[in-house]
Amino acid sequence: MRPIFGVLVITLATAACQRESRELRLDPPVAAALDGIRLMPNRIGGAPPQVYTALDKPYETNAYAIAEGKRLYAWFGCRDCHGDGEGGKGPAFLDGWWAYGPDMVSIVASIRDGRPHGMPAFRDKLTREQIWQLAGYVQTIGAYSAKIAAPGRSDTTPTRPAENRAPAAIRFDPGPTPLHPDQGPEP
Incomplete structure (x- = not known):
């Protein structure tokens, strides 16, 4: 009886585990719709394209897609202007x-079409999916809040928090409370 119970527990435990589905690319009609x-x-x-919402926002929730974006961020020199998010x-960011x-729509438009005063357009350098x-x-x-997916670990020295961590709250320390002149030091 115990071996059957053990097998049943292991079967249920492995059936409950769910891995992230990884699609290495979207089909061409989907990529065209993303434009x-x-x-x-x-x-x-x-508004994002309907296909993006129907696919459950794959580029925001898929760790593989975010890791590919991190690779592209390094390859195309985004760090030269934006640093690791702290600007320059x-x-x-x-x-x-x-x-x-x-x-996402604003960010995609900024990357694809560029923006005035320095942001170049990458429409001809990257595919839609990239x-x-x-x-x-x-x-x-x-x-602004922690994401459910994050890219893989970098081998470089970290200069900022990990992408799946929310920025730390800024706390104001007013210092010691000054004494009023009538409350001067005691003799």
């Missing part, structure tokens, strides 16, 4: 303020 983002008239924010010549909004992967990684750098 159909609808920006608002001011080119800030907008380009805007920072960690400060909690994004000029064109922190949503642009979405890079946008997914950029969004994890400036995430």
Whole structure:
């Protein structure tokens, strides 16, 4: 009886484990549909394509896609302008303020079409899927809350918190309370 019970427990335990499904690429019609983002008239924010939402936002929730975005971030020299998210010549991602909004559509549009005053367009340098992967990684750098997926570990010296950690809250220390002149030191 005990061996059967043990086998049953092991079977149930392994059946309960669920791995992340990894699709190394999306089919060409899906990739073409991803190019159909609808920006608002001011080119800030907008609606993601229906196929992106129907696929459960694969570039925000898939660790493989985020890791590929991290690789592209290094390969295309994004670190030269944006650093590891703390900024430099380009805007920072960690400060909690994004000029064109922190949503995926705005980030994709910024990477694909470029932005005035220095951000080049990468439409001709990256595939649609790579642009979405890079946008997914950029969004994890400036995430306002911890994400459910994060890229693999880098072998470089860390200069900022991991992508799946929320930024630490800034605490103000007012220091010691000054004494009023009438409350001077006791004799």
